[in-house]
Amino acid sequence: MASPSATVRAGSPARRPVRTRRTTELALVVAAVLIAVFGYIEVGVNIDGRVPSDAASYGAALGVLALVAHGVVRWRAAYADPLLLPIAVLLNGIGLVVIYRLDRATPGSEAAPTQLLWSTLGMGLFIAVVLLLRDHRILQRYAYVGALAALVLLVLPIAFPPVYGSRIWIKLGPLSFQPGELAKILLAIFFAAYLAVHRDALALTGRRVWRIRLPLGRVLGPVLLIWAAFVGVLVLETDLGTSLLLFGLFVVMLYVATARSGWIAIGLFLAAIAAVGVGWLSPHVHSRVTDWLDPLGSIAAGQGANQIAQSLFAFAWGGMLGAGLGLGHSVLIGFAAKSDFILATVGEELGLVGLVAVLLLYAVLVSRGFKTGIALRDPFGRLLAIGLAAIVALQVFVVAGGVLALIPLTGMALPFIAQGGSSVVTNWIIVALLVRMSDTARRPAPEPEPESASGPEPGPMPEGGR
């Protein structure tokens, strides 16, 4: 595939028209929908011996949603990266298939219809964002308001009863929502906006201690403060996954903005202290660490297989090629099989091949996000795109690493695939933002002056370049 920014970078705009690649996107979207429908049919055939009666309507629902989303991209973001939408559709479709498959093993607690509803809402929000957000730089204006809103969203669940030991849910009747998910985006916007303005100060000022340049308190202060507030709230809610994710996001964005590797050292140091402290103080976390160090230990101790062990059994049973959709036994994992542990079902029924395919989809999605960030021209957009891509990558790592016993388990939703409305909605917004920004990045600059003609400045924009 031709590098999308090649033409722009060549410094000879409009010599050769940049291809929009919308037809590629259409073909991939159709393929993604077909793969999902095929998976749906395979579940029915493998479990009941026949094609599920609602396969056509299921396929039509996903197909119509995906095609509308594609149409909107074609209309309003014609130069957007052609891989983002198909990958999101495919991951979402795989998620629906796997949840439907697990529903068949847990009669009485169907989750797939709800998930389809949330997916519809997510794709609706995707369409809304692509339609309404004409320039991502508008978001910069609302950075501080957004951060405040994120903080409120994170504090809110403390008022609600804990679920599985974590206070991260807002429950209103049958509806439940994890506001922390949405807070990730708001926080990424805030970091991007703040760092776009202050990156020079953060990079160049400060005391030098040995070989590491420590930043000045007044520059770093606000960021650290707001970040500490977030993490503090999360530790209070014992939602370690999100804490870890936000911390990682913070360190990555800080490094990308300032190029100071000292930040990484400080970040790792702080993370180590936090990890040891929390692991020591919280029995909840302590048991997670114990289970990670010896996943099969509870078996030797005569207490049967814990969830991590069951998860590993599921992955192993899948082997290279998998047991086939509907033919595994990942329901043995117990609760959260459809959410935190859903990747184990993917591994068991689609095998290492299917699992790596899914990981590759995430890798391509993430790399497209980074590519968008690198191709953009304004520092805010660049940092935001990179931040959003990093959110996806870190979240996949934290979740998948947890269920594969690579790192201690911290409950979080696998983007697009896991059961959970808040997660699906949030990830569709992330992809919508990346689509919007990639359109800006790839769109050929009108002649003659690329910088000034790229649209009206939505506000006082401190450009990083000089």
Next chain:
Amino acid sequence: MRFRRRAADSSAERPAGGPQGLPGISTTGRRAATFCLVLIVALAAQATRVQVFRKKELDHNTANQRLTIQRYDQPRGEILVEGSPVTGSVETGGRYDWKRTYTDGPQYAAVTGYSSQTYGNTQLEGVYDDLLSGTDHRLASWALWDAVARRQQPGGNVYTTIDKAAQQAALKGLGRQKGAVVAIEPATGRILALASTPSYDPGSFAGSTAADQQAWDRLQADTDQPMLNRALRQIYPPGSTFKVVTAAAALADGVVTDVDAPTGAPYPYVMPGTTTTLNNDTPACNEPNQSLTQAMTASCNSVMGYLGVQVGLKGMVAMAENFGFNDAKLDIPVRAARSNFDTQMNQSQLALSSIGQFDTAATPLVMAMVAAGVADNGTVMYPQLVDKLTRSDGTDVQVMEPVRYKQAVSPAVAAQVQQLMVDVVQNGTGRNARIAGATVGGKTGTAQHGVDNSGVPYAWFISWARPEGSSAVPPVAVAVVVADSSATDVTGGGLAAPIAKSVMQAVLNR
């Protein structure tokens, strides 16, 4: 996914180059992207480790239910006797879908073994578990494709060599006594009857419910050990039945050439290197220089002990091993316990061993091989419990051919030993095994055991039978042992011979 660093890219054309010569976002962004992709590669590596390299270990972890679930998610293949299944499967509706049933469990328990969701699989159920549960790769017609598609084959079937009538006769004959019967077709080694009593119903604990567990616990706690397969897995001192081996050795080594000539055996016989005499149970034996025929018919310990010593350790060990002694891997295909004839002994121990005492101990299977080898003109055939293995559609997976175990003695010597055994039944201790219209050869045994021989003796009988006037290889050879009998007069001829007779009759009447 290309994040190659392009020289002169970051600051020259990018408006957002890094401050004061530091790398710009293009560079740091690429580094961060590389970092994120390394995370995902780490996930793929860990997944490979779990799904490929640790697969076997995790699949076989005791806490992992998947193998058990897979085993029971379809009806198990059948074990058949004379073409009809003696097993079945029933749907349980639980996590383990199908449960083993047995049409006549106690009757064939020594043949089938058990297949339990909780307690595993033994004997034929164990040896052919892969075939019966459908995982044997030979069941697949397109092995490679089936492996890729993980298509599960319906379980295959195991056709046994058991003769229904002989098996029934064996169990009926043993009745409530403790003991075992093995009947073999001498020319082929096919096992016609394999019985062990008291028996048990393998179907009673095939499932995974509390009732199954109770049944299992009860059987395990039973002091009569109903789950012990006495025909294959228990060794008993064979007593006088071993004299058939000694006689064969004496004739084969030329120690005796004429069965009716005096053997030169002294009476009383003081065992070499001791002051102990080898005593007889019958006064008829208490004179010197008896012939082999006389010694066998009356079961004389002094003569046979003397002849064993005359043959020598090497010859006796060789002859015993010809009939299956000291074979630790006698698989029929269920593995039998190793029958013992010591290879290091002094002469007095050899004398005792030659009459089936001292450390000599045999499974009923091996004693049946002794009778069968003699009957088959000296050729011992490898005992086989299975005729063939088939797929569920009836096509053959494997058809067992008769296999020669060893040529124990020449046909001429075998004929002499046969005559000795016929004399035992005609005129000697084995008269209870006589069958009208048939020629029967046999040998009794009443083996002392326990401290100072205080235990109730083991009553043995080994024999073969052919229709009268026939010169063909006898169609049946039998070994019977009755242990811990409550009868007042325990002798092989009294307790074991009638059982052998009814089993042989069942085969002759086919």
